[in-house]
Every structure is written in C-alpha cells, then in structure tokens.
Amino acid sequence: MESLNGMEVFVHVAQTRSFIATGRVKGISSSAVSKSISRLEDRLGVRLFQRSTRSVHLTPEGEVFLERCRRIFDEIQAAEDELLSMTEQPRGRLRIGLPLAGGLMLPMISDFMQRYPEIELDLDFSDRLSDVIDEGMDVVIRGGELNDSRLISRRLGSFRLCLAGSVSYFGKHGVPVRPDDLATHACLHYRYPSSGKLEQWPLKLKTATLGGHALPSTMICSSLEALLFLVEEGRGIACLPDFAIRNGLSHGQLQTVLDSYMSRITTFHVLWPSTRQMTPKVRVFVDFITEVFNQYLVKKNK
Template sequence: MDRLSSLTAFLRSAESGSFTDAARQLGLTPSGVAKAIGRLEARIGVRLFHRNTRSISLTPEGEQFFGRSKKILEQLAAAEDELSQSLVKPHGRLRVSFPLSGMRSMPEMSRFMNQFPDVELDLDFSDRLVDIVEEGFDVAVRTGDIRDSTLMTRVLGSFGHNIVGTEAYFELHGLPTRPSDLRLHRCLYHRYPSTGRLSPWKLVDDDQTDFHVPAFATASTLEPLLHLTLEGTGISYLPSYLISTLIEEHRLVTVLDRFTNDIGKFRANTNRH
C-alpha cells in the first residue's frame, strides 16, 4: 500500500474499532489492513493502536494522529470535488470571433451567458479572416468552407439565400421572372474584404447553367447591402438568417426563389492543437 492507502486504512480502523470491519469497507483482508498499519507505525516511529485478541483502541499518539489525518483526507476529498465541479461546470474566458452579421445572434449569446454565468465572453465582430492562434481566439464562427488544415471545424447549421427587394422597388423597376431579367436591375453585391472578389449570386437558369449577374454597387459587409435594399436602392442576394424576419414582416419581398441554388453552412473553427 502507498502512504495514502495506509492512512485510509488507519482511519477506517480507528472509526470502526476493528481491522476486520475496516478491511470489509476497503475490500481488503484483515491481515492486509493490519500489515499496512504496522508499516505506517514503523515509518512514523509511533504506536497508534492498543491491540488485543478481541479489539483495538487508539493510543494517545493515535488519537492525535487520527484528528490530523482525518482533516487531511477531508481536505483532499474537498479538493477533488472542487476540481471535478470545475471540469463539469464551464468557466473562464471564451474569446469568439463572429462575422458582422453575427450581431443577430445576440439573443443566443444572451441565453448562453445566463446559462453559464462563470464564462467570460469576449466577442469580436469582423468579416476579415482572423488568425485564431496569433490573435488568441478560442473559436471563429464563419460561413463557407475552411482551407486551413490546422483548424478543426464543426458545422453549427445551414442557411439558404434569397434575392430580395422592397415592393416599392419592384413596382418601379418591374418584377424579374427569370435570371436573365436581372440585367435590367440594380444588383447590390457583397465583396469579400480579404480577397476583393465578389460573392457570386448562385443562380441556375432553366438550362442548368450558372448565371452571372452584373453589379450595380458593392460593399465589403452585408449590413450596408441590407440597408440599401430596405431603402429601395436596389436588390440583394442575402443569407436567409439576415432577412427572414424582414420577409415575415413584409418589409422585403423574395424573387426568383426557384432559381436560387445556394446552401451555406455556419462553422465553428478552433485550433487543432
């Protein structure tokens, strides 16, 4: 037995007044408990028990050792419970990068904070590519596929896209009935800030070929496009999570739904190491 096991055997024997009862509690033999306590006494140089053929009792030194030993094991058990609870209950600082459109996930963040009050959230909102390791992020939530093999990714959900505009806009410019009609419309594009490329409107015409839509204006984030669309300046190709409420409120109208062919994914990206 190691020292902790010997100490446990001593306490069980002192509490029960019997090596046999202590052995039963510990799943050992009485002789094994007696030998462990004998080694403990030899190590500390003090006799802990009075022994006879029928019972055992603590010596004065054993009484003193019992009080100290019991307190040590209670503190050890409390430390184990505390550590176990800390592993079960999330706590500490969590630094998360969201795209700018992630502002709309604040209700979920509020529920998270109420559920895990010991977690300190540090939220960053940006559409740029972030370096998770260098910038100290725990998680980066983004849409689309990742190309960095050092990252682990988990799909959080999916979303579609819609071409939207206001009723006033379509009354003025007409309602497109097929993708080729968009050449006559003011199409507002999202431009990726990291590459400068335009995010394509993924439309499929009746002949099943991708269709390119000319740009009337571009913006590096989605929020300005949504604002311009709501003002009736043009029409936009926007993710459903950004516009679903506005569609339900009849502030925006969708067109060409049967020609849209784009399912995006929310991904939580973390460092693999």
C-alpha cells in the same frame, strides 16, 4: 509579470508581422507595442526584429526566442486548462470569432451570457480562418468549406442565399422572372473586406453575365447591415442570407425573386484548435451553440 507581458506582445508581433495588428488585439497603440519590443530587446541584448517602413521580420535570434516563448505559453495554458478541468467550473475569458454577418449570432450570444455569467466574452467579427490559430481565438463560427487540419469542427446548420428586394421597389420597377431581367434593375453588391472581391450571385447556369453584360453595380459595400438597410429602403435588389431577411419577409416588407435559379446553400460550423485541451468554457460554448443554433435559422419546408 512585465517580462511575460513583453513576451506575449513579442509573440503577437511575430505572428502578425505587424505592430498595428498586435496593438489592435492587445488593445494598445502601435507605439506602445514598439516600446514594449524595444524594452525586451534592450533587456535581452539582441535584436529580435528587422524593421522597415513596410514590414517586420524576425531575426535569427528572434526565431529562437519565439520557439522558447511558445513553449512557455503552451505550458502556462496547459496549467490553466488542467486546473479549470479539475474544478469543472466554466469561467474566465473566452475569445470567440464570429462571422461579419454576426446579426444571427447575437441573440445566441446574449442567451449564453445569461446562462454562463462567469465567462467573460471577447468577440471578434471577421471572415478569416487564420485568426483561430494565429490570433489566439478559443473558438470560431464560420460558414463555407473548411480545410484546416489544425481545427476540430462541428456542424451547426445551413442557410441559403436569396435575391431580395422590398415590396415597394418591385411595385415601382417590376419583378424579375428570369436572370436576364436583372439587367434593368438596381443591383446592390457585397464586397468581402478581407479580399476586396465581390460576392458572386449564385445563379444557376453560371449566369455571371446577362446577355453578354455584367450585372449592374448600382452600389457596392463591405457591410451586410448596410446592404440590408438599403434593400429595406427600396434602393434595389441584393444577394443576402435568408436569416438576414427573415423578419422583413414575415412582416411583408421584403420578397425574394428568382428562387428557382439560386443554387448556393452554405453550412455554418463551430471550430476550435485541435492542439489544445478542450477547457470547460470552450466545451460549454460548443455544446450550447450546437443545441440552440438551428432555432435561429430559417425553417426549411420539407
């Protein structure tokens, strides 16, 4: 068992090229990861990684060993999947990747836990697609365009991005009726944590600049929850998904502006690796989330 644990840590390091990232996935410290790799190298009598202060790379011996380890773990996973398929009882640990805007998903996750109490959930919030294969996720939910042939996807539903502010904010500063009016408003922006890029407000006619000037950047943050909180506090206007402001709109606290100028509709998909047999726990999750997802989205007027 110790050998398998050491091999599993080795595979994660080989995939992530990072002791820190591996420790985060495994729930241990980076020093514990380093010691595990050192013990494995001592037992095998070869160097598996070339280490520097900035990077970790496989040696030629490490490349050979990685291929063998992958075959071993594929066989173990196939054996478990075969037995689970025979019992048809959805149980065991299910690793789910959820988008950073995970507030929409949490009520669904809660309902799923109630329906399938024997499935243990391991939730990871991220906007990366690489985590499905590279970090061993069983299933993920993502929005936007998909182009990874290694993944099977099923459409869940769509949402639109809105420019929103509080009623109190607009009462003090006025309601913008044209994109150019945003130049005199407090604009709160979202930065993607994975890339560091600002999310562009999807205004029609590519109104990225107003009268030759960029949109004001009163505040920038990498948390949608923080962005929503500041909007509700009356600190400015932000670009937010409609499901995030549904409650604020229904209670008359928030309002949207420039709706006719907004152009982006995004679709959520649930995805899982095409290279693996679909286990009962993955199947019931995919079926469940497909069944209930639209109930939590904002109803579109026909």
